[in-house]
Amino acid sequence: MTDDPEELLRAMVRIRNVEETLADVYRDEQEMRTPVHFSIGQEASAVGVCAALRRSDLVYGGHRCHAQYLAKGGDLDAMVAELYGRETGCTRGRGGSVHLIDVEAGFGAASAILGEMISVATGAAWALATAGRDDVVATFFGDGAAEEGVFHESLNFAQLHRLPVIYVCENNGYSLASPLAARQPEGTRITDWAARYGMPSVSADGNDVTAVRSAAAEAVAWCRAGRGPYFLELETYRWREHVGPHWDYDVDHRSKAEVDSWIARCPIVRATDALRPALPDIDRRRARWDTEDREELATAIKAAKASPFPAVDTLLDGAYGALGV
């Protein structure tokens, strides 16, 4: 929980450094055998929202969940080990990149089927409210997942029972290669989809971390006060290909010019420039952060590679929980 612009920037830089390096390693080594969806370029939404949450609050995510996991305080070593399929991974190598979880850090779960965590997070909020806790839940999903019927059903239910859940739509304009225009009627604003259920529904610049942070703070206050759910749309853009480490502009669905126009709106550059007047040495700090991150990740990768794969004789572990008798 922070609103210090430097901490916000620091968190984004760390995620960027982690994901860019992981992308290179993923591509060059071919040792992380799990489909990965990078958030490079989208760091501000995860960082800004999680900065408004406390550790005991819960966050859920979809397939593109690395940034959210790390922003909520998810264990980096466990995430890297997971990508390498190791027993020390956050799901012990069972779930892979799209099923991150860190119960201690309040990262409830991520899953790869669109919309699932919209409903699961709603149920988690129901449990928190029933238990009389004043913790809140935030669930991240994309503009594409919002098209699934489960979105409509979940928001109706959450508003009906005034559940403390923040629906965070990271609108990056695409679902796979499919642009919004091919999927939603002209003039659609996803915030309207949510507003019709009667909950506050706000759109913020998803590449402006401070704007995200303050919008999220309002949402959290609303939910914590028991006033019900809150919808947040964060406009942003995915730099890399939908799944995997590569760039994919100029194939057919988006031009390099479009991608570049968004790179020009890099949330990190923007936050850095905003800080420069107050912190003239910001670039030197950034250089130091980069080194720290490189070292942190190098250690994590080393540790992951050094740790064992799950033993084949544990293949069935966890298929079932305890029976009633």
Place this chain on the structure above:
Amino acid sequence: MTDDPEELLRAMVRIRNVEETLADVYRDEQEMRTPVHFSIGQEASAVGVCAALRRSDLVYGGHRCHAQYLAKGGDLDAMVAELYGRETGCTRGRGGSVHLIDVEAGFGAASAILGEMISVATGAAWALATAGRDDVVATFFGDGAAEEGVFHESLNFAQLHRLPVIYVCENNGYSLASPLAARQPEGTRITDWAARYGMPSVSADGNDVTAVRSAAAEAVAWCRAGRGPYFLELETYRWREHVGPHWDYDVDHRSKAEVDSWIARCPIVRATDALRPALPDIDRRRARWDTEDREELATAIKAAKASPFPAVDTLLDGAYGALGV
């Protein structure tokens, strides 16, 4: 297709007479072995909407489909025979009360799982548009079915492709015994749910057949002109129990006073009173209609009972269509 108030009234009276008699027979004989959902009290919506449609337009319905089927011109004998499970039934005794169909009359189909025909009708509209026909599709469903995710997905798709489909929500305030307040957030207007997709979304008094007729005429004109889908909410009320022939007030979920207040707003009485100035002998006409309807139904019931049950050796007929080779 008519806007003559007397014809509209006549159509409502016929449906009322048919359903009330069928309810009595159903209760007393126990020979129609299929769950029935009567529209008694809701006749204006089906009659008003179908009066704005032509025979080549298509209508789809849900579990409460008798009125819609008859209003669209569905064959009465085939419907009655269906309730009696006869080979002469509109689905040859296979589908029963909730799966009425009359292809010739443009009654596309009804089905019993909530929301199914919202999507199926959308697909039918897509086919009509693709074929370059200027026919339109109307699909009837209740306030409860509108809560299903398929509603959200279907309306998004219909508006995206500007499909000629009219979504007709018969809002009778209940889903089984469950009132709106238990299912939708305070202040919900289902018209808002639809309006967010960018289509015209209008609410009309579902017990005023002329109001329904003119609202539907606007919707039909809109769709026929290729301008896309249209949403119509018709407020009305179910007099009898959810499923079956009985009254069910004063059990727990609704009071006799509530039911009576709606009986006082009977769409038929209302249309009759409106006509009386112009047709002073309207009550005599009504008496004649009642006799005609009783005779028509008596004949239909007689014919149904006289016709054979499906032969057991045809049990498998229609399980599969023709194979490619």
Place this chain on the structure above:
Amino acid sequence: MRTLKYSEAIGEGTVQSMEADPTIFVAGQSVDDHKGIYGTTTAAMKRFGPSRVRDIPNCETAFAGIAVGAASQGLRPLVVHTRDDFMFLAMDAVINVAAKWRYMYGNKGGAPVVMRGVVGHGWGQGATHSQSLHSVFGHFPGLHVVVPASPADAKGLLVTALRGDTPVIVLENRGLYDVEDEVPQEPVAVPLGRGRIVREGTDVTIVAASLMVREAERAAQALAGQGVSAEVVDVRSIRPLDEALICESVAKTGRLVVADTSWARYGLSAEVAAVVAENVFDALRAPVRRVTPPDCPAPVSWPLEEAFNPDADALARAALEVLGLSRRLEVARDELHHNFIGPY
């Protein structure tokens, strides 16, 4: 021992479980109304009120996920579907989330949702209101699936499900709701994964589940009149499946007839036959026979419906067949169903 109707046994098991565990709540469409899901939730509603017997909107897809989310955070939802056919809309959350949660997230916790689904039967329930999805759910590891045939099991298996830490699907055939029989007063947990010998026999084994157990018993009775001793095995649990009990019985009788209310292909009847072919193939002295509905959707018209639904008569004939007996035998229809009248 005192007796209860199947529906009352479910209600009692629900109330006693909720008394023992305050985190349990019932949720479903109109679970709180005067009908109380054929009387199964009425007692809980009386005892605990709407805060623990929650009416919900029509949102099977989301609610299955909501139940998973609640369960993973410490609540114990008992979700009720008035027809298990509606659960097709809940399948993603049930099969892709609930069933896999514990495993997929590294065995650090589960999502112990319990879901009841009522299987429609008779009075023209038709193609989409009378299917039993037990073999569909049973195909997927991570789920437990039970299909109680008796009032005692309807209570006992539900109690077990609500005590466990793993998701369980309970499918109850509407045709059994009025069956009355002895039920222990106490909430006695019936072990999941153990079948029961309903009737001992030596000539042929009839394996059945849910409503078909009743038909199998009626068939066995009729067969006894013909000097044929049929053993009736109630699997009770679809997953885990009590292979040992099935194999022991077939090893003894050498003949197997399997009954199911759902279709043969890829169904319970296939699995039971496979288990026998894997473990005691050499005990078989006759071909396995499956008694199931024919390969068409369920029709409404009652003569077709009666021809569609497998019954004691078909089972008895199948048993005589595998015994190579040409005797003729007619088993009357179940009074219970003939007395049943609508709307439903």
Place this chain on the structure above:
Amino acid sequence: MRTLKYSEAIGEGTVQSMEADPTIFVAGQSVDDHKGIYGTTTAAMKRFGPSRVRDIPNCETAFAGIAVGAASQGLRPLVVHTRDDFMFLAMDAVINVAAKWRYMYGNKGGAPVVMRGVVGHGWGQGATHSQSLHSVFGHFPGLHVVVPASPADAKGLLVTALRGDTPVIVLENRGLYDVEDEVPQEPVAVPLGRGRIVREGTDVTIVAASLMVREAERAAQALAGQGVSAEVVDVRSIRPLDEALICESVAKTGRLVVADTSWARYGLSAEVAAVVAENVFDALRAPVRRVTPPDCPAPVSWPLEEAFNPDADALARAALEVLGLSRRLEVARDELHHNFIGPY
């Protein structure tokens, strides 16, 4: 004859079918993009453009119903799911509407939707992206379900499906997409419901489908090196199932091993064993063996994934077992999969 990759064969079958029938259109998420569903829709997109190769929003539930509505009104939708796991969301419209339409509405017309589902394989596809739902769909009358194992069948079965007047589910294993083999130039319809003998043998029958046919062939090859003659049967169609072909083969060999990429319980392996127990039980000279994934969701970590996925080695060992041979034998993993690299 010229050869094509499995993925190219699907593409060619699609284009030729669309040329022959102007009412056919392809629809699915991103079917129109540069990846073209692993290249299977690219040719159609090139040839017919976006008016007949339609990108759709993320709405599996509604779109299945939309496809049914379109099909019942004269269009021929070919719906594509990049993972058949996503079809849980489409199940209501597929099973309760499409499969039952013709029957439930009195046999006056059908809803001939054809749905392709890609089954994920390898590279940590994991629990929710590598399931094959063939036995789930196969349980329900009204549907036809095919699982092509060869490029020729991938084309031929799709052509058949698109010519029929009845709904068909086509499940394609991603692990087969790069397999190259002979494919007729012409759109030759492969009959639905007929299996094929992939390799003749006399000692043991291996029945398989889809990807497992390839593993079965590799196993048979290895077994041949040990003097064991294995017959490999590719069922090709899950519903209808070619009972006769399976039974003939087992009647000849007296031994049965069934391979499936999906779980044993209530799956293809159960049905095949049941068909044998019903029809040629007395031909069995050894217990039936099922070679399937173990009872847990699919793990991601590759050592677990390789242990989870049944393969030629497991099949060969099972064959030796049912033959009572103690010989030792190791079948190397399929190069095709070992060379496969991500992201996916």
